[in-house]
Amino acid sequence: MFEQYFSERIKNTPSSFIREILKVTQNHEIISFAGGLPNPISFPQEELKISMNRIAEKYGAKIYQYSTTAGLNSLREFIVDRYKKLWKMNITIENVIITTGSQQALDLIGKVFINDGDNILVEKPSYLGLLQAFCMYRANFIPTKLNEDGLDIEDLKNNLKLYKPKLAYLIPNFQNPTGLTYTKDNRNKVFQEIRDENLILIQDDPYGELRFEDGERIPYIGLNETEKNIYLGSFSKIVTPGMRLGYIIANKEIIKMIETAKQASDLHSNIFGQYLISDYLYNNDLDKHIEKIKKLYKTQANAMVKSMEEYFPKNIKYTHPKGGMFTWVTLPEGSDVLKLFDKAIEKKVAFVPGHPFYVKPDKVNTLRLNYTNADEQTIETGIKRLAESINEI
Numbered sequence: 001m002f003e004q005y006f007s008e009r010i011k012n013t014p015s016s017f018i019r020e021i022l023k024v025t026q027n028h029e030i031i032s033f034a035g036g037l038p039n040p041i042s043f044p045q046e047e048l049k050i051s052m053n054r055i056a057e058k059y060g061a062k063i064y065q066y067s068t069t070a071g072l073n074s075l076r077e078f079i080v081d082r083y084k085k086l087w088k089m090n091i092t093i094e095n096v097i098i099t100t101g102s103q104q105a106l107d108l109i110g111k112v113f114i115n116d117g118d119n120i121l122v123e124k125p126s127y128l129g130l131l132q133a134f135c136m137y138r139a140n141f142i143p144t145k146l147n148e149d150g151l152d153i154e155d156l157k158n159n160l161k162l163y164k165p166k167l168a169y170l171i172p173n174f175q176n177p178t179g180l181t182y183t184k185d186n187r188n189k190v191f192q193e194i195r196d197e198n199l200i201l202i203q204d205d206p207y208g209e210l211r212f213e214d215g216e217r218i219p220y221i222g223l224n225e226t227e228k229n230i231y232l233g234s235f236s237k238i239v240t241p242g243m244r245l246g247y248i249i250a251n252k253e254i255i256k257m258i259e260t261a262k263q264a265s266d267l268h269s270n271i272f273g274q275y276l277i278s279d280y281l282y283n284n285d286l287d288k289h290i291e292k293i294k295k296l297y298k299t300q301a302n303a304m305v306k307s308m309e310e311y312f313p314k315n316i317k318y319t320h321p322k323g324g325m326f327t328w329v330t331l332p333e334g335s336d337v338l339k340l341f342d343k344a345i346e347k348k349v350a351f352v353p354g355h356p357f358y359v360k361p362d363k364v365n366t367l368r369l370n371y372t373n374a375d376e377q378t379i380e381t382g383i384k385r386l387a388e389s390i391n392e393i
């Protein structure tokens with residue numbers, strides 16, 4: 001009825017496939033590996049309650065008032081200190097802007113950088129929220145293959161040569177949807193390839209803190225070597241997603257432009273949430289809290305991998321995540337993952353078919369599993385059901 005009124009921009013943007021799937025999984029008998037939610041037991045509820053009372057006492061009306069677009073200075077300072085300590089990054093608060101989750105950061109980057117038809121290099125598969133956000137700005141996506149080590153260097157070389165992309169969007173740590181992490185060597189190679197190109201590199205890192213295997217975090221690509229780097233961080237997976245708080249770290253000139261775009265979008269991110277998270281961060285030990293989350297996710301990830309080893313037919317491949325929230329399953333070529341989805345729902349287990357993570361979903365034989373929302377026993381039961389479904393299609 002309203003077709004003629006809607007913009008071409010919105011008409012060409014796919015609605016989130018996952019939301020449709022989540023409707024199916026509302027049924028409580030279904031074991032769902034479909035969501036992407038952090039485990040609610042990882043939220044520091046008691047500490048946040050204390051912070052809530054403290055900020056109400058300490059700041060009064062300020063926590064309910066309009067505020068500045070770039071975000072609360074104390075929160076930006078916390079981010080600066082953390083990145084200085086972690087990576088010796090040479091930044092000040094002018095390099096940081098607070099966003100309404102990383103999702104808004106993606107939208108703002110789209111607004112600031114993308115003209116109709118601009119070539120944007122993305123991983124294949126990529127984060128569906130990015131595909132949706134940049135689709136609004138009529139990006140021309142250049143999907144680039146992933147392999148076990150990270151980005152496929154040959155494919156990267158070819159795509160850089162052929163398409164001269166303006167931006168590259170990568171998730172080097174515990175990627176969504178695959179759970180893959182770029183090795184140190186792969187990161188160096190990626191940097192070698194892009195260092196002389198005219199592109200800006202966006203590294204989206206909501207899961208980087210959640211490495212539960214192999215100790216040390218691996219530095220970002222081109223860290224401290226180029227100004228053409230934009231980092232996206234988020235408090236969603238390490239404190240709480242409901243406050244919708246993330247941040248962008250970039251060159252000051254870029255931050256200024258993003259600030260203008262953000263003014264037009266929402267004036268500023270929720271200030272109550274910013275006071276709350278800031279107070280929480282200054283009065284608690286974030287690293288200790290993150291250790292708890294990692295311990296929990298490691299147990300859950302191990303339970304899933306162990307069950308897949310035990311129950312899946314041997315021709316099914318899957319990633320072994322070292323952090324983050326997902327594993328990615330590849331069925332034999334020619335398998336129909338949508339048929340498997342219907343069968344799995346019959347058997348009361350759900351997952352996300354690979355489709356929404358591809359720019360051009362064609363003959364999709366992959367699927368994403370989330371392990372952070374079920375206990376070990378439930379994970380085993382769910383994987384058994386999935387294995388039976390695989391055997392029956």
Ligand SMILES: Cc1ncc(COP(=O)(O)O)c(C=O)c1O
Binds near residue numbers: 127
């Ligand atoms: C790769 C990636 N980027 C960004 C986001 C958005 O996170 P938020 O807006 O909660 O910070 C997500 C959420 O799942 C994600 O997986």
